[in-house]
Amino acid sequence: MTIRGCIIITALLISCSDSTTAVTCTEDPHFSNGAVDAPCQSNSTSGTSCYITCNEGYYLSGNGYVTCVDTNVTDDTNEDGKWNYGDTACTPITCETSPEVQSGYIADGCHSGSLYDATCHVTCYYGYYIRGDEVVTCIDIPDSGDTNKEGEWNYGGINCTGIN
Incomplete structure (x- = not known):
């Protein structure tokens, strides 16, 4: 979830910036032995989350989604984000x-x-x-x-x- 100029990092931590430039994940997310559902793709804005689906023969463990996050939350001088996969994995059955x-x-x-x-x-x-x-x-x-x-x-x- 995002608020104009702010990114919610956890339920109790919000990072804000005076900049109106959106932080984006510039590359498509890739997931081993699975796929990321739309709308996650290159140029997704920070806070965008999408579910993971596993290939046949694999099961989904972890939180089950990927999120575009700001890579520099201390001073917010960058515009580049990265995909955070958390503990999600596609594991062989x-x-x-x-x-x-x-x-x-x-x-x-x-x-x-x-x-x-x-x-x-x-x-x-x-x-x-x-x-x-x-x-x-x-x-x-x-x-x-x-x-x-x-x-x-x-x-x-x-x-x-x-x-x-």
Whole structure:
């Protein structure tokens, strides 16, 4: 929030200047593994805030927004601002448990902590054959707002069935 010539820094701290030149963030904000929603772009004025959305396979942590702030609040002699991301981050979704298949096993490197979209091949024990897909995949658990960090294993109907 801005007041003509002033910038609210916290709920109790306001920085003001006699200058009528607006402080602007001269570059577009960039966010690793995510995107900044409009209207944040180059030449946004100090106090402009926008929400962050994460790419597929990542979840949003922190306050969830970026704000254009004045980089020199002591004497306000500059016109350049910078983007403040606070504690916002787009963090990879992981499957926290190891996949398990009854009467079979995971034949390759999937384990607890596997990243989103990791796929693993299933092998059935001797005397069993596989029905359904032969892979399990770490997927995102649907959540409105994408704030969950845990994925889950999608077994795609895998079943190791005994040979009769």
